[in-house]
Amino acid sequence: MIVGLVLATAVALAAHRARALSTSGAAAAIVTGTLAVAAGWSWAIILITYFTCATGLSRYRSAEKEQRSSGVTEKRGARDAVQVFANGGAFAAMAVGYLIRPDPWWQALAAGALAAAAADTWATEIGVLARATPRAILGWQPVAVGTSGGVTAQGMLAAAAGAASTALITWLVRWPAIATVSAIVDGIRGCVLDSSVGAWLQGRRWCASCGTATEQRFHRCGSATTAAGGVAWLDNDGVNAIATFGGALFGAGAASLF
Numbered sequence: 683m684i685v686g687l688v689l690a691t692a693v694a695l696a697a698h699r700a701r702a703l704s705t706s707g708a709a710a711a712i713v714t715g716t717l718a719v720a721a722g723w724s725w726a727i728i729l730i731t732y733f734t735c736a737t738g739l740s741r742y743r744s745a746e747k748e749q750r751s752s753g754v755t756e757k758r759g760a761r762d763a764v765q766v767f768a769n770g771g772a773f774a775a776m777a778v779g780y781l782i783r784p785d786p787w788w789q790a791l792a793a794g795a796l797a798a799a800a801a802d803t804w805a806t807e808i809g810v811l812a813r814a815t816p817r818a819i820l821g822w823q824p825v826a827v828g829t830s831g832g833v834t835a836q837g838m839l840a841a842a843a844g845a846a847s848t849a850l851i852t853w854l855v856r857w858p859a860i861a862t863v864s865a866i867v868d869g870i871r872g873c874v875l876d877s878s879v880g881a882w883l884q885g886r887r888w889c890a891s892c893g894t895a896t897e898q899r900f901h902r903c904g905s906a907t908t909a910a911g912g913v914a915w916l917d918n919d920g921v922n923a924i925a926t927f928g929g930a931l932f933g934a935g936a937a938s939l940f
Contacts, residue, residue: 683720690715693730698760702737706763714766714774721777724855725792729773731851732800735844736769739807747810751828756897756918768922769799772930786858787934793857794933795926797848797865798872802925804844805873809837819877826895830918831881845869864933872929880921886911 694711697703703711711733718725757765776792809816815824816832825832849865888894888910889901897918901907 683716686716686719686726687712689719689726693733697733697737700737701760702740703766704760704762707761707766710763710766711770714770717774717777717781721780724857725777725780727855728793728796728848728851728857729770732770732796732848735800735847736803736807739804742807743811747807751810753892753894753902754826754828754896754898756899764919765922768919769803769926770796771923772796772926773799776930786860789852789857789861790864791930791933793848793852793861793865794868794872795930797845797869798876798929798932799922799926800844800848801841801869801873802844802876802922804847805833805837805841805877808840809834812836818881819874820881829895830884830897830921831877831879833877841873842870845873861933868929868932868935871932872925875928876921876925879924880918883913884916884918884921885909885914 690712693715694703694708697711698705698708715726715729718729772795773792776788776795780788780792810827812834814834814836816827816829816834816837817823818825818829818831819833820831845866848869849862852861852865885897886909887896887898887907889896889898889903889905889907891905892901892903894901895910896907899907
């Protein structure tokens with residue numbers, strides 16, 4: 683646990699200096715990283731690999747992505763504590779379970795959770811650059827770039843690649859086969875759950891000044907927006923948390939087959 687705290691603090695501070703994490707995000711990363719290392723080095727390797735890939739993807743053509751989605755997306759830039767826990771909280775919770783009772787079942791749940799986060803991150807960061815018009819996963823109507831629940835072929839392929847990347851690293855660190863299966867299958871299912879909940883339940887808002895649908899409480903024009911549908915308090919971070927814990931539950935189902 684002490685070694686984990688030292689290592690997690692070093693990585694979090696480096697990420698904070700690189701502006702990948704806000705101050706609160708760095709604090710949250712220290713918590714999740716410490717728990718991961720305490721569960722075992724393989725847990726830490728999987729988590730650090732996810733974070734490194736997510737950070738690299740978020741910076742890839744970042745100016746272009748900001749321009750394409752800035753009128754819709756609520757958060758971009760350095761990840762805060764809510765974002766860290768929404769994406770890595772389920773993985774950390776499974777690490778605690780593994781600490782209490784080491785069992786491959788916990789690894790399957792953890793792999794499903796983190797693969798869902800990876801699939802969603804890859805789909806978001808690569809899909810937003812697609813030339814095709816995004817379509818809502820429910821109803822299939824065209825939506826603005828960056829809208830939660832909007833999908834493209836490019837984004838779906840990226841989601842599969844994100845889940846596969848997690849599956850690969852679980853295999854390389856010699857986690858049990860149920861974890862690798864959970865990562866590739868349940869990571870994709872968790873991403874689909876994310877898009878579906880985002881399209882169905884996530885709070886939607888409207889900027890009367892611009893006549894534009896958005897997820898921002900204050901639009902980029904400076905005007906306050908009004909609720910226009912969905913569950914008002916459920917934002918993208920909440921949807922991500924649902925998807926990652928959903929990925930863990932899907933992983934539990936995969937584990938029961940072995």
